[in-house]
Amino acid sequence: MSARPDICLVGVAKSFGVDGRRVEAVAPINVRLAGGQMTALVGPSGCGKSTLLRLIAGLEATTEGTITIGAETPDALRRRAGLAMAFQDPALLPWRTVEGNVALGRALARKPRDPKVVRDLIALVGLSGFEGRRPAELSGGMQQRVAIARALAGEPELLLLDEPFAAVDALTRDRLNTELPPLWEARGASSVLVTHSVAEAVRLSDRILVLTPRPARIAADIAVPLPRPRGAEVLASRAFRALCAEVTEALRVHQYPDTVAAQ
Amino acid sequence: MKPGRGALSGSPEAEIFGALRRGVGVALVLLLWELLARATVGSYIIAAPSEITRHMLGHADLLGxxxxxxxxxxxxxxxxxxxxxxxxxxxxxxxxxxxxxxxxxxxxxxxxxxxxxxxxxxxxxxxxxxxxxxxxxxxxxxxxxxxxxxxxxxxxxxxxxxxxxxxxxxxxxxxxxxxxxxxxxxxxxxxxxxxxxxxxxxxxxxxxxxxxxxxxxxxxxxxxxxxxxxxxxxxxxxxxxxxxxxxxxxxxxxxxxxxxxxxxPPVARGRRPWANLAEAGLATAVTLLLWKGSMELFGLPRFFAKRPEDVWGYLVAAPGADAHRARLLGALGETLAMAVPGYLAGLLLGAGLAMALTLRPRLSGAVIPLSIALRSIPIVATAPLVVWALGREATGTIAVVALMIFFPTLIACQHGLARTPRAVLDLFAVYAASPLRRLLDAQLPAMLPALFASARMAIPAAILAVTTAEWLATGRGIGALMATVASTSDYGMLWSAIALIGLAAVLAHALVAALERRVLARTSPEQLAR
Missing domain, CATH: 1.10.3720.10 (MetI-like)
Structure with a gap:
């Protein structure tokens, strides 16, 4: 992956019309996310962080403001298949095998067919031997790994992860958090991760944007200067815990502004 | 679900035993049928299996x-x-x-x-x-x-x-x-x-x-x-x-x-009443346009292919329109008196049996395969037999309509009941709720979407059943009227009857759909969400 595009949001806002009322999902946001970094968007449920991600993906149109990725609009990047997205629901096609689903990621991205790349990716996510299985035969964690492999199969310049581990049990999630980062670090794509797990955000990302309840604004912008790979000793470190505490505090202050005011 | 079935049918003993049991069952049914036919030989209703076999063998060439x-x-x-x-x-x-x-x-x-x-x-x-x-x-x-x-x-x-x-x-x-x-x-x-x-x-x-x-x-x-x-x-x-x-x-x-x-369930896109009205108006206009347009396009003779305005004239404007209208509406009234009770009976019996079977799960193992098999029988082909058996009075026709609707409804409702979420059933089990309570509070709401879907699909089925029974057997109602006027080339009446039935069907469908939306909005709003 040669290109590591910056993501630039200028005055980006989004509101929806619901039953004739306007609901503001994202308040005007200005931020620049450096290329090749992983940025985590953290915030309470329903705060609009997934909407922000969909705006970056070009799946929704902004109500105001502009987003540029490298020198392109999200739509342009999407149209030349420069981005890949992993969803909360693995969204595997049930009639395709594991191999077929991963290969679909390449096909949709208009990359030439390459069974070796597909098989290597399946091996990389630890599913060798399961190539011929259907999604229904896999556990939730395995399905999510197939979805990650599918996202990587298209060789994206920008990887968008929308709570990809939310539906996975805690132990599996921990394992995926350990095993998967090296995959995309090696590929060097720019990436944005939406999560509401503080530890996950600190562990995976280079920078954390804490968002307020709806409409989403940037409440805190926290750099994560921890060394990589982030093995057990990093997770046990004081720096790691301090960062977790900082993010948690930022979340608390903005989630319950009333309680803060009362103190 | 697969392993269980595989294990059962896997062992050869079980297979042989099952085949044997089915064989005995079929033989028993045939025997009863034969006896029943012989006992009622004077009433010309049931032909015995032996007679049927003899007829089939004797006319094998023709039938083939x-x-x-x-x-x-x-x-x-x-x-x-x-x-x-x-x-x-x-x-x-x-x-x-x-x-x-x-x-x-x-x-x-x-x-x-x-x-x-x-x-x-x-x-x-x-x-x-x-x-x-x-x-x-x-x-x-x-x-x-x-x-x-x-x-x-x-x-x-x-x-x-x-x-x-x-x-x-x-x-x-x-x-x-x-x-x-x-x-x-x-x-x-x-x-x-x-x-x-x-x-x-x-x-x-x-x-x-x-x-x-x-x-x-x-x-x-x-x-x-x-x-x-x-x-x-x-x-x-x-x-x-x-x-x-x-x-x-x-x-x-x-x-x-x-x-x-x-x-x-039907998609409710137009929320405002005027939007629905506009859609109904558009549908009517397009229908009339297609009706007239296709006839003009193919140059069909006016004597036979009546245009919408001909039907309007026949029923409203022309001399004698009063008499035409009275005859048509009279026939429609007779038909509705058969179709509506049959329709309701078929739906209620189908849903009722499906519900009863959840209380007696053992029984459903026997009833469901049978009714899936029976659903595929063209009831209309057997309509004359039903009408013969039950008489040319109302009962026969109502029974044909009800039968036509009964099996699809039973199977759809069974399917709906089976879709009750596992967690909800577990909740009722945790409190050791009675099967009846579980049925009414958990399973019935899960069944309603299937019941309403059947109710919509049953409208054309009811029309088919009632008109065919009237035509082939009873000689009354709009089915018989259409058969009569078709044979006497009274095409004004024939097209009027078609238009009236089409209108009645669409209205009935809209009525059921409206009821469906109203009920499902309470019991299972998620079904309407899309």
């Missing part, structure tokens, strides 16, 4: 040729009808704005009474198999259209987002998501279509064909030839069940997961 003819027409109608249904569904998905209009038109054409369209098609095509094939196609396209439409739309949002996130358009969505997702729904539609096509071809043959099982049916009825009528009914039932089973086996061969919901 007739069956081949009907099968040929049914197969061609099956092909064209399903093709039309699938393409219509595709068109509706690709043009979401036109979906309501397309659905309404599709329903309207499906509700056209075969009793009337048969003679008209006969005039249009002349001699030959054209009308049979067309009627067979018309009998199947709607039951394929609906499930395929649901299947094309049923994919989760995430799959569409996935394709869009790669910047790919509607064509890729269609190829990678919609079409594969719709495949099991198509197979389910084809399964229902297989017996329906056979029935449509038979009804097509009622109206002046030269060969086929339908011709033999009419002949046997006229001659009060009991063994012949029963033989044909048995053959029709057997072929339908085989066709139903064959498509089912094909689906299993393809290893398709059975679809979740076959008939989704």
């Amino acid at each position: 040729r007739a069956l081949a003819t009907t099968l040929g027409s049914a197969a061609r109608g099956f092909l064209w009808g399903n093709l039309a249904g699938a393409l219509l569904a595709l068109a509706a998905v690709l043009m979401p704005r036109g979906e309501r209009l397309l659905s309404t038109l599709a329903l309207l054409v499906f509700c056209l009474p075969l009793v009337a369209t048969g003679p008209i098609l006969r005039v249009l095509y002349g001699p030959g198999s054209g009308p049979q094939v067309t009627l067979a196609a018309m009998a199947v396209y709607y039951t394929t259209f609906l499930p395929v439409l649901v299947g094309l739309r049923a994919a989760p949002q995430g799959w569409f987002d996935l394709v869009r996130s790669y910047g790919r358009g509607p064509v890729t969505v269609l190829r990678e998501v919609r079409l594969p997702a719709a495949l099991p729904y198509l197979v389910a539609g084809l399964q229902i279509a297989a017996p329906a096509a056979f029935l449509g071809a038979m009804v097509g043959e009622f109206t002046g064909a030269e060969r086929g099982l339908g011709v033999l049916t009419v002949r046997a009825l006229r001659a009060l030839d009991l063994p012949a009528t029963w033989s044909i009914a048995v053959i029709a039932a057997g072929v339908s069940m085989l066709a139903f089973a064959a498509v089912g086996a094909l689906g299993r061969r393809l290893d398709l997961a059975p679809p979740e919901v076959l008939l989704a």
